[in-house]
Amino acid sequence: MFVRDRAPIIExxxxxxxxxxxxxxxxxxxxxxxxxxxxxxxxxxLADLHRKRHDDPLATAGIDCRRAELVSAIDTWVITRVPQRRSTAHIRAESIGATLDRMAAAYTHASHLLHTAEKVSDDRVHAAWYRLALLADQWSDLIIGAAQDNSRTRRSA
Structure with a gap:
């Protein structure tokens, strides 16, 4: 589906x-x-919550509360298990959890349009999948940058 190969794995x-x-x-x-x-x-x-949010707009407040809890849980996991790298901080202005939430929202939106549009060639469908591809590439860049930073740190030590 996406062009990039698997991101490098650190050690x-x-x-x-x-x-x-x-x-x-x-x-x-x-x-x-x-x-x-x-x-x-x-x-x-997160993706399931975005689908529920779309299907039941009256439950938005509760769903958004649960999404915020998940974003916080993801960020806590990252802070406690992934080495912090200053040089990749400029790549993202938001947390890893918030980035995953945006990707989940983009996937849910693109998938919904794909299944409900009259024509698959609809510009809105293309734009939604393109947006998801951009977010996926940003995610890959984040991982690649982190792997490169980690290998530089190890070599200089």
Missing amino acids: GAKTLPDQRELIAAFGGHPPEPGSEHPLIPLARV
């Missing part, structure tokens, strides 16, 4: 899931047995 240990794993999770696809990253179930729930 054999995955710090963050790659874009393909996230897109599959947003779509509700099951992971390969024994390979699910701890953030994948949270990404899956």
Whole structure:
């Protein structure tokens, strides 16, 4: 679906899931047995919440509250398990959890348009999938930058 290959993995240990794993999770696809990253179930729930938010606008406040809790849980996981890198801070102005939430929202929107548009060639469908691809590329850049920063740090030590 997306052009980029798998993001590099730091010293054999995955710090963050790659874009393909996230897109599959947003779509509700099951992971390969024994390979699910701890953030994948949270990404899956975020996408489910965005679908519920679209289907039931009256429940928006409660859904948004739950999304904020998940974003916080993701950020806490990242802070406690992923080494902090100052040089990648400029890539994102928001937290990892908020970035995952935006990707989940973009996937949900694009998928909804794909299934409800009269024509798949509709410009809105294309624009929605293009937006998701941009977010996925930003995610990959974040992971690639983190891996490169980590390898530079290890070499200079």
